[in-house]
Amino acid sequence: MNDDLDLLYTDVEESLRDAVRTLMARRWGPERGIARYDGDTSDPGLWSALSGELGLAGLLVPEEFGGAGASAREAAVVLEELGRAMAPVPYLTSAVVAARVLVKVADKELAGEVAGGQVAALAVPLSAAPDGSAALAPVTVGGDGCLSGEVRGVAGALDAEVLIVPVTAATGTQLWAVERAAVRITPVVSLDMTRQLADVDLAGATGRLLADGDMAVRAVDEALELGAALLASEQVGLAQWCLDTTLDYVKTRRQFGRVVGGFQALKHRLADLYVQVETAHAVARYAAVTAAADDPDRAVAASVAQAYCADVAVLAAEECVQMHGGIAMTWEHPAHLYLKRAKADQLVFGTPGNHLVRLSPLIDLPARGTAGQQTAD
């Protein structure tokens, strides 16, 4: 717990927000998001603008690795805006999670390339929580140095030029860098098509060893923990869009001769939602600033953020649909984009339930055991 960390935004962070918001307004819109569900994956240059013009892919990569040497504070602001715009860019999966793995294993060259905009993806299911499960990777390596096995439900793989693959070897867990050309990537029809998943078949692939043993497992866990911490900012951006859009709607939609926003049945729910979205802002910010400061509380902060913000984002999206009424059930209205992303995000990097279980020993509230025996099950 650290109350001295600044939970507000700096001027630099605010101008970063403006830059991303302006780019999204210029090149992206909900109709393009909806088109993704109809198979239109055309790229309006979002990623090249984000990573190239704005140079945001390297925020979390140190300068000596060729990155911008910024911190999770700034990356979180980018994610708030991407969540608000519902942009289908591999920022979270490449610039946050994959970049963090590469920095942890000190692969300067690849980290530098990712900082420059090359897309990398960590080959774990998007639902993987930071719980050491990389040690149980389904991919194995044979005596001939070739990999075998499949990883299902990987996010960011469709855009990736390189995959970072946890591998179960005879000596323990390893991390490999595998070129896209060496694997078979099959798109998955996903609940959230603005972050489409893919199944990655590694049979016969070869690659380069990045790390092995505890270091490999730790790097994956730390990257997933950072992913969980910063996903909260995406969820907050998403929830804020839902709240703002719903408020705009209920202030203009008239029934019974009044704008429907004047009915207490809606006013009171919106007030409650506002309280939760404001609280989620604070919680997501705390997760970002503890990660940025490498504060000892960052593990607790990340799990609190996912346990809290994931549900708030779903509630905001569900209330958005309900309070819009029938129009929100149509394909043309963007509310469904946000509902699908919010519900999918609830399962990303661990569900709220997974994070409660993860918190239990961290905050000394064990499920079982005896008094004075401070370990959880």
Next chain:
Amino acid sequence: MADQELDELTAHVSDFLAAHDPRALGRREFLRARFDAGLAWVHFPVGLGGLGLARESQTHVDALLAEAGAPDNEPERNTIGLGMAAPTILQFGTDEQKHRFLRPLFTGEEVWCQLFSEPGAGSDLAGLTTRAVREGDTWVVNGQKVWTSGAQTSQWAILVARTNPEVTKHAGLTYFLCDMSAPGIDVRPLRQITGEAEFNEVFLTDVRIPDAHRLGAEGQGWQVANATLMNERVTIAALPRPREGGMIGVVADTWRRRPELRTPELHSRLLKLWVEAEAARIAATRLRQKLAAGQPGHEGSAMKLGFAGLAQRLSGLELELLGADGLRYADWTMRVPDRSDFTGHDAGYRYLRAKGFSIEGGTSEVLRNIVAERVLGLPAEPRVDKDIPWKDLPR
């Protein structure tokens, strides 16, 4: 605050402590000196207990004084005075009033209570019926107030009364500082759901208040009262809280001490509530940072809304966690406590008392209206009483 400012403040506190040994002086004497040194509430002006600094610097001062073993002013004995009366007097008082009242209020020599609510005016406070009629330089007050904590032990009260029934209800109110020892004040304990009488009914019969004790202009009472209530909510909402401070700490402690009570279902609910308590705590920290950065807002109302529900669910969980022990209650005897003490009681008391959290200081329903209308900009409730003179309202 800038490092240099902080260093200067630290030096000022050290100088003060060197000149006023907290262990040698009595509590009263020490607190008077503290007020005079501007260390009572550093965000108040110089000469009125402050130094004109940012509000959050007070935490630093309090920590230094506590470290030196200085006595505090027993804030739990004077919550209304410190949290509500003082900032309102500072904002609306005459120079004379500020100099007369703030110092003894801070030192605890004069404890304050609040005479706002009435049996017929709760959420609709502006509809109150207690009348104040002017006779020369004096106001004569008649009426009945309720939910007054500490009325027996208070020397002063903040009071809102109707001075003009001919105008609309909000326009006809005036705010007074009322001497609780004045003839005509009758305090009767009001026994409540917990068995004790934390509150009182206060009957006012021909109570005479000098016009010099009017706070703000005649007819300005609603505006002054709102300042008081906003202060209350912001003060409560932005209080620094350690992790596991308050209700969650009590339940977590029971969980750790008594493994035989643990079940998977309670575990999952406890963890969820722990996360909610922590989320509310971080949100309060952020609110404090916003206030310090001068970003005002109605977040105080929003925070109170969140805290009330959380404390209620936690106090309910605590009884279930205690199992058989949850069926016992410490004491139903009628008694009058001398301070409010929530966590010092047993679980049954806490469960019952927490029900008031969503009623006192603005019901959760009224707060939702405030948030919806003033923060989110949604249409106001239809009002049938707004433009009618108070005397013509149906009642």
